[in-house]
Amino acid sequence: MIESYPSKVLQLQPIGHVQNQVQPGQDAIWERIDSRIVIDEEWADGLDGLEEFSHVIVIFWLDRPQDRESPLKVHPEARRDMPLVGVFATRSPQRPNPLALTTVKLLAREGNVLHVRGLDAFDATPVLDIKPYLTRGDQRTRVRVPKWLLRLWEEQDRDTNR
Amino acid sequence: MIESYPSKVLQLQPIGHVQNQVQPGQDAIWERIDSRIVIDEEWADGLDGLEEFSHVIVIFWLDRPQDRESPLKVHPEARRDMPLVGVFATRSPQRPNPLALTTVKLLAREGNVLHVRGLDAFDATPVLDIKPYLTRGDQRTRVRVPKWLLRLWEEQDRDTNR
Numbered sequence: 001m002i003e004s005y006p007s008k009v010l011q012l013q014p015i016g017h018v019q020n021q022v023q024p025g026q027d028a029i030w031e032r033i034d035s036r037i038v039i040d041e042e043w044a045d046g047l048d049g050l051e052e053f054s055h056v057i058v059i060f061w062l063d064r065p066q067d068r069e070s071p072l073k074v075h076p077e078a079r080r081d082m083p084l085v086g087v088f089a090t091r092s093p094q095r096p097n098p099l100a101l102t103t104v105k106l107l108a109r110e111g112n113v114l115h116v117r118g119l120d121a122f123d124a125t126p127v128l129d130i131k132p133y134l135t136r137g138d139q140r141t142r143v144r145v146p147k148w149l150l151r152l153w154e155e156q157d158r159d160t161n162r
Numbered sequence: 163m164i165e166s167y168p169s170k171v172l173q174l175q176p177i178g179h180v181q182n183q184v185q186p187g188q189d190a191i192w193e194r195i196d197s198r199i200v201i202d203e204e205w206a207d208g209l210d211g212l213e214e215f216s217h218v219i220v221i222f223w224l225d226r227p228q229d230r231e232s233p234l235k236v237h238p239e240a241r242r243d244m245p246l247v248g249v250f251a252t253r254s255p256q257r258p259n260p261l262a263l264t265t266v267k268l269l270a271r272e273g274n275v276l277h278v279r280g281l282d283a284f285d286a287t288p289v290l291d292i293k294p295y296l297t298r299g300d301q302r303t304r305v306r307v308p309k310w311l312l313r314l315w316e317e318q319d320r321d322t323n324r
Contacts, residue, residue, distance in 0.1 A: 010174040012259045045234045049247030054306035072207045085211030088292040097174045128259045130250040144216035
């Protein structure tokens with residue numbers, strides 16, 4: 001029943017932050033960007049054993065969207081030639097709750113610092129959680145995505161290799 | 163620099179909730195559980211186009227952990243025969259920020275309701291975000307996980323098929 005869950009404000013705190021060379025507003029080929037995730041000292045022991053995983057999922061806070069408004073429908077990558085789809089059918093940073101998640105390659109862990117590749121977060125972005133990427137559950141097969149997305153990726157590949 | 167990010171409390175709101183047959187404290191073989199995710203009417207249009215994806219990632223709020231404390235180190239699945247590892251090296255529900263994420267099979271969308279399979283959330287759990295599962299980014303290859311996790315999964319398989 002919709003009445004049975006509390007309609008309250010939920011609170012989070014950053015557990016650390018991102019360090020890299022990409023400033024807000026800058027363009028980047030994120031797959032190639034190496035970042036440091038600096039976890040606050042009080043949580044550092046919580047990383048023990050993470051180095052046995054090749055990939056981790058980073059949940060971070062989209063603290064610098066270009067626009068505070070969250071439209072319900074968006075053109076992916078703000079491209080007018082892409083269909084107008086619901087925000088939940090995209091990874092747009094402008095969403096009702098400004099949460100992002102990205103799977104990254106874990107290069108190394110040094111104490112409270114994770115060295116990762118492929119994190120699409122600007123320098124100083126607050127980090128909320130780190131989870132191991134699992135071959136069961138996170139790694140899916142027989143996955144279907146829309147045609148517009150395949151076309152978008154193809155065009156981005158062409159631009160990147162130009 | 164660690165001083166450069168605001169150490170403030172971040173706020174979220176539920177966008178909907180889970181409906182299924184599993185009550186808190188109950189055991190379930192989650193892979194086989196079908197759930198409805200009921201999105202609040204104000205956000206329903208944000209789901210448009212999601213039906214073209216076979217899988218979606220659900221971010222939800224762990225509102226009913228058995229214990230409010232979040233230990234830094236845990237035995238996976240509370241099993242003493244498993245190594246003591248950092249909470250960020252596990253998917254334990256007791257974590258500094260009570261965020262969970264699960265990739266589920268999207269069976270159907272009907273207006274503001276998503277029918278999904280494999281969501282490991284109890285009935286009435288608040289939902290924070292829905293994201294499409296992407297063949298690029300979310301679907302990783304050459305993934306390594308620790309030996310203890312492979313052993314845990316093998317034993318769980320045996321128990322399930324018993």
